[in-house]
Amino acid sequence: MTDRSVSRGRSNRRRTRWAAACAGLALSLTGALQGQATAAVPDVPTPPRPPGRILDVPVAVAEGLLDPEASPAGANDWSCRPTRKHPRPVVLLHGSAANAVANWSMLSPWLKQQGYCVFAPNYGGTPGSPFQATGPIAKSAREVAGYVDRVLKATGARQVDLVGHSQGGGPTPRWYLRFEGGTNPAHPKRNKVRSLIALAPSNHGGSVSGIGTLTTKLGLNPTMSALVGQAWSDQMPGSEMNQKLDRDGDTQPGVRYTVIATRFDEFATPYTNNFLTPGPGATVRNILIQDICPQDISEHLSLAYDTNAAQLVRNALDPAHAQPVRCGLSLPVLGG
Template identity: 30%
Template sequence: MRLPKPIFNNPDFTPEHPTPVLFVHGFQGRTSAFKRQARYLAAHGYWVWGFDYGRMRVPGLYGTGDLDELVTELAGNVEKVLAATGAKKVDIVAHSQGGTVTKLYIAAGGHEKVRRVVTMGSPFHGTDLDGRAKLISPVMNKQQAVVNRLLGESATQHLVGSEWLLARVVPDTHPDVVYTSLYSRRDHIVTPNSTSMLESVDGADVVNMEIPGAPLHPLMPRDLEIARLTRWGLERKPGETTPPF
């Protein structure tokens, strides 16, 4: 019996697009959450890649740890894709924390190796957890060692007002990269929606777009409408702000 070909990291895939796509999952996530989107993009000629990054706190789920360390891990994963494909740059498709890690990576020099970025529900400026952060933060700070052991450092680093977040003032975007940031009004984890909006720096091509179907935060990597919007983000013409569907 012939085994099915892998969706991600398939060395035998013949792409129609020169730039490979690297999927970056979120906090306590994994690359397999993007299977539906990956199949969709592969069917349209994109060479899709993905690696589970960060430590695993919950069985089968990754993406935990200090955000600065996760940025270094993303840099290593980008190099893996470039080495395997011979490409000069990658496109990054990221969910939630994955978008924050991508933003930090680009600000640290990764712009030289990234062509386009499409994110969904990413807390670029932290999250107030639908107003609950003010109640949660003091408790988590008092039990920081326990939180780090059970959830990982990024669980508190993302919170609005955290010391880590206040110390990481970096540009939202870079003019060499084209950005499409998708967000949902039904997202009650990454809030307010404005935290997912990127500022154009030095003329960077940026589109911040509310997802018409407004999926819940955990369902975004599996959403077919977002898959279509992701493809649009990877292909849209300079200055184009509305998809043709």
């Protein structure tokens, strides 16, 4: 057996032990959280999973490490055709150093059950790596542009809705909308994107609870980017990328923007950097999830596995049929 094979075997065994440990922790917490479900509300669609079922969070993360090329359940059915009720496919864009299956194993199957055509690419990283969306934002946006064109061609739809987390809800789709053909400012009805719905987006950079501020002041961002990818430097407040992206305003005409932020964000900090200011021809709804569900203590990572946030996503996708949010407890890292 070669040294490389031995190393790969040891790495796989470490990943397996890590996944088992996460599953054990989640199992112990699941029992403690049972019974947190709110009382049933007539005629209101149920959240994507019963509150308290948190095992799927570490399982999804483990799958994203062990099988990063997998699609989340419900996603990437290229034979799917949009319906009159849901005429636009939904494209899910993961966050930095994540991948589609790790980020979207809750929301993707739930949206599919609602009748949407759902697509979830990996982008911005080396194929086969579990750590995607680490490259330059501009390059990631070009990859998203090509993927959206493929979705439109396959489905026959005129527009898509984008739902993104972290980088995938902030600078990458906004760069695509502004610089890579996602919108047509002169003729907004020809936009390829109708809505951008963002969970904890790093719209105006994130200081990572002050770590990024320190690396910026010390001139260490190039070193950090050499270690973890150019997306680190690009997403620092005041970066060259952010300055170019924000120079002519936050929004594009004809796009509906929804931002869902959490007070407990530890990456896209301060959390107010998530929010957008509407420009001509665009609408923006900035939501702090604790204003909707005060008991929600999700932070940056768990917002993608937060059933309260998922209901807000559903309402933003179909505002004409928006429903009251059935608030439940959602925990840091684990969601709920």
